[in-house]
Amino acid sequence: DAKTTQPPSMDCAEGRAANLPCNHSTISGNEYVYWYRQIHSQGPQYIIHGLKNNETNEMASLIITEDRKSSTLILPHATLRDTAVYYCIVSKWAGSYQLTFGKGTKLSVIP
Amino acid sequence: DTAVSQTPKYLVTQMGNDKSIKCEQNLGHDTMYWYKQDSKKFLKIMFSYNNKELIINETVPNRFSPKSPDKAHLNLHINSLELGDSAVYFCASSQDRGGASGNTIYFGEGSWLTVV
Numbered sequence: 634d635a636k637t638t639q640p641p642s643m644d645c646a647e648g649r650a651a652n653l654p655c656n657h658s659t660i661s662g663n664e665y666v667y668w669y670r671q672i673h674s675q676g677p678q679y680i681i682h683g684l685k686n687n688e689t690n691e692m693a694s695l696i697i698t699e700d701r702k703s704s705t706l707i708l709p710h711a712t713l714r715d716t717a718v719y720y721c722i723v724s725k726w727a728g729s730y731q732l733t734f735g736k737g738t739k740l741s742v743i744p
Numbered sequence: 745d746t747a748v749s750q751t752p753k754y755l756v757t758q759m760g761n762d763k764s765i766k767c768e769q770n771l772g773h774d775t776m777y778w779y780k781q782d783s784k785k786f787l788k789i790m791f792s793y794n795n796k797e798l799i800i801n802e803t804v805p806n807r808f809s810p811k812s813p814d815k816a817h818l819n820l821h822i823n824s825l826e827l828g829d830s831a832v833y834f835c836a837s838s839q840d841r842g843g844a845s846g847n848t849i850y851f852g853e854g855s856w857l858t859v860v
Contacts, residue, residue, distance in 0.1 A: 667848075676748075676834055676851035677787065718785075724847060731800065732849055734787035 637721045642739040645715075651708040653738050655721030658702040665724045666697060667732060668706045670717040670740075677720065677734070680706065711742045747771050748852035750835045756858045757825060765820045765855045767835030775799075776818035777836040777849065778810060787834070793818050794840070825859045832856050 638656040645651040657666060667682040681688055681695045683704070688695045694707040708715055720737040750767040757763050769776060777800075778790040791810045792800035798810070807823045822829060835852040 665847075671787075674854075676836075676853045679848050679850060682848065720787075731789060731792075733789070736786070 637723055637735050639719075639721050639735065639738045641736065642741070644741050644743055645708075645711045647713060647742050647744050648710055651706075651711040651715065651740060651742070653706040653708075653719050653721070653740065654703065655705070656703045657721070657723050660701050660723050666695065666701075666704050667720075667722040667724055668693070668695065669720045669722065669732070669734075670715075671720070671737070672714075672717040680719075682724075711740075713742050713744065716740060716742045748835055748837055748850055750833075750852040750855050752855060753853065754856045754858075756860060759825055759827060759859055761825050762821070762823045763825060763857070764822070765833055765835075765857070767818050767820070767852060769816055769835075769837040769850075771837055771839075771850065773837040773850075774815055774840045775838045775847075776812065776815070777838075778818065778820050779834040779836060779851070781832040781834065781854070783831070791818075791820075822857075827859050830857055830859045 665682050665684050668680040669677040671677045681690055681693050683695045683697050697704045718737040718739050720734050722732050725731050748769045775794045777792045779787050780790050781787045789802055790804050793812045795815050796812045809821045812818045832854045834854050836849045838847050838849045
């Protein structure tokens with residue numbers, strides 16, 4: 634399995650960009666990078682995913698390095714409601730694409 | 745409308761009881777899952793069904809039995825509940841098994857099971 638490494642916690646000032654790093658140095662060519670977040674007591678929420686190219690949607694941007702060994706999730710203007718645990722996941726194929734959650738990064742957005 | 749809904753949201757029960765958690769998705773997805781999040785907050789897959797067919801069955805005690813009456817529903821039955829079964833159980837669904845565009849999985853809000 635491709636493992637991911639994330640910092641356990643980060644702080645970000647409200648209104649500033651939050652840049653969450655993830656290392657996935659053992660990723661295989663057909664494995665996707667997914668980002669989910671879990672706000673306290675809620676179900677995990679899909680944010681964005683990508684394979685090789687950078688991706689952007691209404692929630693965030695995903696920057697994947699050319700060698701695909703790391704990525705960064707960018708929340709352009711963090712709000713207090715973005716406080717959550719953010720999971721970087723490399724999906725693996727096992728009859729279906731699986732998501733294996735690690736410990737994630739606890740992002741605290743500070744007023 | 746909630747895309748992936750599960751009931752009950754909270755369940756407190758005694759050891760040895762048998763209980764069920766129901767899950768329904770209205771997204772028209774073909775694949776459904778059950779995940780378990782324990783007290784240490786690790787989220788692990790338990791089962792996956794595609795069009796009512798079991799495709800993933802992780803190492804889970806056979807006291808846990810998923811049942812899929814149709815592709816919109818995946819219920820989780822737990823027999824002889826133990827203290828260690830206390831956790832949050834998340835139902836989820838995805839369009840299919842995954843393909844060229846990956847496989848985005850959508851989660852329900854969780855069912856908090858406490859065994860006393």
